[in-house]
Amino acid sequence: MARATKEQSEITARRIREVATGMFAERGYASVGLEEVAAAAQVTRGAVYHHYGNKQTLFEAVAAAAQQRVADxxxxAADAAADPWDGLIAGCRAFLTVSVTDSHRRILLLDAxxxxxxxxxxxxxxxxSGHxxxxxxxxxxxTGHLTITSPEATSALLSGAMNEAALRIxxxxxxxxxxxxxWSDLTRLLNGLRSAAGPASSGYA
Amino acid sequence: MARATKEQSEITARRIREVATGMFAERGYASVGLEEVAAAAQVTRGAVYHHYGNKQTLFEAVAAAAQQRVADxxxxAADAAADPWDGLIAGCRAFLTVSVTDSHRRILLLDAxxxxxxxxxxxxxxxxSGHxxxxxxxxxxxTGHLTITSPEATSALLSGAMNEAALRIxxxxxxxxxxxxxWSDLTRLLNGLRSAAGPASSGYA
DNA sequence: TCTCTTACATACGCGCTGTATGTATAGTCG
DNA sequence: CGACTATACATACAGCGCGTATGTAAGAGA
Structure with missing residues (x-):
């Protein structure tokens, strides 16, 4: 068969990734064979193995791309907010919304x-995004808006809470x-972290 | 080959399940073959397929048993507490502790x-346990100790938070x-849900 | 004791992953 | 501009692991 230019090669790789994204999202990692991915992308399995060394690497590329879209x-949403607190709230709201709406939920929250x-x-x-x-x-x-012990721990707690919530919703x-x-109960949880007396010098307990 | 009594049969089934539990916990569902499970349980794959119709069903049995131990x-811990609020706290603490310590983390929190x-x-x-x-x-x-909108939503949020936290820890x-x-930050989150004025007639918002 | 059922073992097919090999063309260098 | 190399795939092959069909010996009930 004919060989494509470098540019074409990237297009092929992207097409494979996008096709795989849809299939992984719909039927899960284990139920998707690379043969059908290749067929849907109008190539053979050889092309898939050429661009992504194995099935897991392909999945990781798919997950990374989806993750990036969510993060964006x-x-x-967070950057559009007026102050940092509103940014946190807006970011959480955006995460929930996109995670529920988006078709990549299964990829990111279940299989990954x-x-x-x-x-x-x-x-x-x-x-x-976690960072x-x-x-x-x-x-x-x-800045004293929040009273917590560890940002990492709190981040994990919130992240986990929102992931599970997204699946439930x-x-x-x-x-x-x-x-x-x-959302109502999540904001209540977040408010529980707010410093009682408003912004002070430090919110680390 | 010889055939065992009904009692023996249950013992065999349990041995398979326990052996599989260890393997799934250590190397994950996908990496464990039924051949090695059977070998470790000193039977053939035929026995595994006799007791559990397929690999997924075996896994579900393994997960259910592990889940039950965590729930217990x-x-x-919750029942040992004096009042309902302390029960919730104690239950959460127990969940975190056992989820971190237990070797079945991978089974319940990642693969399941x-x-x-x-x-x-x-x-x-x-x-x-979720119930x-x-x-x-x-x-x-x-009883007005908690101000929330939906117990189901709050339960999902807390459950997800603790799952993710357990993996991180x-x-x-x-x-x-x-x-x-x-734990410090989780209790802060929980306190955020407490009704400001203490127990009142109803805590539903 | 005869029959039916249970508790396994054995044997086989098949799908899917990964790898090795082939091939034609796009780069590239003299 | 011609030769050489590297790249972008396709094809062919090997092996693993799941599921299923079939066989068999022994317990359980009539």
């Missing part, structure tokens, strides 16, 4: 930790109602 | 949702320190 949405292993998954998450959340929390604590019969319920 | 520890599918996993979790958490929260809300260099950090 979150940071955009199991397929990649927790620590690998965690570091990729940190590089994309941002932890820093936002740390800033709020440093997505399965709910009335998503909008479930989202608002969850 | 949690409810024991992906292998069983979220809704199946969720209902099994609800049957074992208990939701009820405890609902009781506290009904388990990977931390100093587990005890990480546990205390997390």
């Amino acid at each position: 949405a979150v940071t955009a 930790p199991a397929v990649m292993g927790w620590s690998t998954w965690r570091s990729q998450d940190a590089a994309a 941002h959340l932890t820093e936002a929390i740390a800033d709020l604590a440093a 997505a399965e709910a019969p009335d998503r909008d109602a479930a989202l608002e319920e969850t | 520890a949690v409810t024991a 949702p992906a292998v069983m599918g979220w809704s199946t996993w969720r209902s099994q979790d609800a049957a074992a 208990h958490l939701t009820e405890a929260i609902a009781d506290l809300a009904a 388990a990977e931390a260099p100093d587990r005890d320190a990480a546990l205390e950090e997390t």
Whole structure:
């Protein structure tokens, strides 16, 4: 067969990744064969193995791209807010919304930790968005808006809470109602971290 | 070959399950073959397929048993507490402790949702322990100790928070320190849900 | 004791992953 | 501009692991 230019090669790789994204999202990592991925991308398995050495690496690329899109949405919402506290709130709201709406929920919240292993998954998450959340929390604590012991611990707690919530909301019969319920209680949780006397010198306990 | 009595049969089934538990916990669902499970249990794959129809069903049995042990520890701690609020706190503490210590973390927190599918996993979790958490929260809300919108939503948030926290703590260099950090911030989150004026008629917002 | 059922073992097919090999063309260097 | 190399795939092959069909010996009930 003919060989494509370097530019074409990247297009092929992207097409494979995008096709795989849809399949992984719909049927899960284990149920998707590379043969069908290749077929849907109009190449053979050889091309898949050429661009991504194995199935797991392909999945990691898919997950990273999805993660990046989520992170972009979150940071955009957070940056648009007036003050840091509102930024945290807006970021959380954006995360919930996009995680529920987005079709990549299964990839990021269900398969990724199991397929990649927790620590690998965690570091990729940190590089994309988790880091941002932890820093936002740390800033709020440093400026006394928040009273916490550890930004990392708090970040993990919030991240886990939102992940689980997103999965629950997505399965709910009335998503909008479930989202608002969850949001109501999540903001209550967040408010529990606010320093009682308002911004002070430091919020680390 | 010789055939065992009904009693023996249950013993065999249990041995398979226990052996599989160790392997799934150590190397994850995907990396464990039924051949080695059978070998370690001193039977052939035929026996495994006789007792559990397929690999996933075996895993579900393993997960259910592990889940039950966690649930027992949690409810024991919660029931030992003086009042409902302390019960919630004690239960959360027990969950974190056992989830971090226990070797079945990988099974319950990483593989189970992906292998069983979220809704199946969720209902099994609800049957074992999640239901208990939701009820405890609902009781506290009904008696005005807690101000929340939805017990289910709050339960999911807390459950997710603790799951993620457990994974983080388990990977931390100093587990005890990480546990205390997390515990400190988790109690702060929980306190955020307490009704400001103490127990009142109802805590539903 | 005869029969049916249970508790396994054995044997086989098949899908899917990964790898080794082949091939034609895009770069590139003299 | 021609030769050489590296790249972008396709093809062919090997092996593992799941599931299933089938066989068999012994317990349980009539």
